[in-house]
Amino acid sequence: MAGKISTIAARLDQLYEFDREPVSLDKLQSGSKFAGLFAGEHVAATEFVIGAFFVLHGVTARDLVWGLLLGNLLAVLSWTFVCAPIAVRTRLTLYWYLRKIAGPGLTVIYNIANAILYCILAGAMIAVSATAIGLAFNIETPSLSDVFPTSIGWILITIALGAAFTALAILGFEKLSKFAQVCSPWIFIVFIAGALAMLPRLGVQSNFSNFWDVAKSRIWNGIAAPGQDKFGFWHILFFAWFCNLAMHIGLSDLAIFRYAKKWTYGLYTAFGMFPGHMLAWISSGIMVAAVGREMNPGLMAYEAAGLAGVAGLILAGWTTANPTLYRAGLALQVITPNWPRWKVTLAAGTITTVISCFPIVFVKLLNYVAIYGLVQMPIGAVVFAEHWILPKLKIEQYRAEKYQWLINWRALVVWAGTLIICFLLPLHLYFLWLPGYFIALAGYVGLQALKRNET
Amino acid sequence: MERKIMAILAIVSLSLCLVFPIVHFLGKINAAGYKSGFLLASAAWFIFATLWIIRPKNRIKDK
Structure with missing residues (x-):
């Protein structure tokens, strides 16, 4: 028995990928793989919740369309001009690059924060998928005000789903990409089919002649549900832009783009943004x-597409939670240097599963997405400044690595200071990150410029 | 050759997944018919797409 287990463990160890060294040229991936990966990752179970929340927040149809078009365009450009160029020059994950800039001590702090944030996000995806299973077993979906688990049934469903999601995440990046290739086109069709099938119920005629009138009066009618803030154009634009802030401006997707042949591969994110986030x-x-404006993703999927809709909701959660767990595993790997990949992914999956039991992760998803990006944004600014701005100003780079610093205190001060300033700014949560980014850039360059080099 | 056939069948299945809701939207079939058709087309997509992806691109001929 012990021999079998050690054999399996040895096989799992072979799943180790080139996480700690720059990716070699023979490991670079084609553009179609990036298109498939992003298409699969951004048509997720959480899309069932986000689009529905826009309706509950009383956005108008015109504000929604323009906000999504421009916000998603800004997100694609952020990946292309901010994240991908650094990734193809360094071929490192953010974690290992940050170690050169901020020192191993700060990297540890950042990675703990990062892993927790990823686990909460993956937990939200599991919770959303769980609403589909709950429907079959007549388990009530938590309401918009619920924080803690509402029943034993809810807990059992989320644990079962979390275990399944974690098992697949352990199989690694290549297999995840293949799995997403099969699922993602179909999941996207589930959304389109579900919406099309529901239009007659809302009174849309078969020639689409009254679609815009119905959209303005019965869907995005500008009336917020009780207890929900009223959203407008800027809320939608900023939400679409910052929805993946941690990945583009926050540079987490260095882990993905280090496999890209060219920085222009950032444009492939459009395959995820416009189908998935629009x-x-x-x-x-x-x-x-x-x-009837009831926030129940399982019910929405079942009413719109029957059993296939329910399967779509579960698979949408599965395909998106997997890369998120992969990232959480990468983040944890820095603080568990002797652990094989499968073990860190298992640890991340266990934390995620526990988090998914708490319905607050999906009923407050929009605010969580904003906070998640905001927390990681200053680190993205520090890395951007170190990579591009310091050499232009002839300020010494990578001092933490050169002088064996445990922590680059300037980076820590900028990270903490930016977040404190952001939370003091009299702005809506969604708008805080943009001024915060420039504060972090200016703050880090200013502190580094105080002492241009250590010698 | 087999891979190409699987690809064609997968794409046809996925297209059918879109055809059923369109036909329902146009009022030609009822909701139950649309949901059953969509479920069958979805199952076909997963079978054929999986067979398409797992088949190697260039098979080595037996000597």
Whole structure:
């Protein structure tokens, strides 16, 4: 028995990928793989919730369309001009590059924070998928005000789903990409099919002649649900832009783009943004309006597409939670240097599963997404400044690595200071990150310029 | 050759997944018919797409 287990463990150890060294040229991936990966990652279970929340927040149809078009365009450009160029020059994950800049001590702190944030996000995806299973077993979906688990049934469902998601995440990046290739086109069709099938219920005629009138009056009618803030154009634009802030401006996707042949591969994120963060959000808005504005992703999927819709919701959660768990595993690996990949992913999966039991992670998803990006943004600014701005100003780079610093105190001060300033700014949560980014850039360059080099 | 057939069948299945809701939207079939058709087309997509992806691109001929 012990021999079998050690054999399995040895096989799992072979799944180790080139996380700690720059990716070699023979490991670079084609553009189609990036398109498949992003398409799969951004048509997620959470899209059922996000698009529906826009309806509950009383956004108008015009503000929604323009906000999503421009916000998603800004997100694609952020990946292309901020994240991908650094990734193809360094071929390192953010964690190992940050270690050169901020020192191993700060990297440890950052990675603990990062791993927790990723686990909460993956937990939200599990919770959303769990609403589909709950429907089959007649387990009530938590309401918009619930924080703690509402029943034993809810806990059992989230644990079962979390275990399944974690098992697949352990199989590694290549297999995840293949799995996403099969699932992602179909999941996208589930959103489109579900929305199309619900349109007659809302009164849309078969020639689409009254679609815009119905959209303005019965779906995005500008009336917020009780207890929900009223959203406008800027809320939607900023949400679409910062929804993946941690990945583009926060540079977490260095882990993905280090496999890219060219920095222009950042444009492949459009395959995720426009179908996933535009059409899918619009579709889920239509679905929630058709079920009487009840925030229940499982019910929405079932009413819109039957059993296939339920399967779509579960698979959408699965395919997106997997890369998120992969990232959480990478983040944890820095603080567990002797652990094989499968073991760190298992640890991340266990934490995620526990978090997914708490419904607050999906009923307050929009605010969580904003906080998640905001926390990681200053580190992205520090790395951007170190990589591009310091050499232009002839300020010494990579001092933490050169002088064996445990912590680059200037980076820590900028990170903490930026977050404190952001939370003091009299702005809506969604708008805080943009001034914060420039504060972090200026603060870090200013502190580094105080002593241009150590020798 | 087998890989190409699987690819064609997968794409046809996925197209059918879109055809059923369109036909329902146009009022030609009821909701139950749309949901059953969509479920069958979805199952076909997963079978054919998986067979398409797992088949190697260039198979070595037996000597």
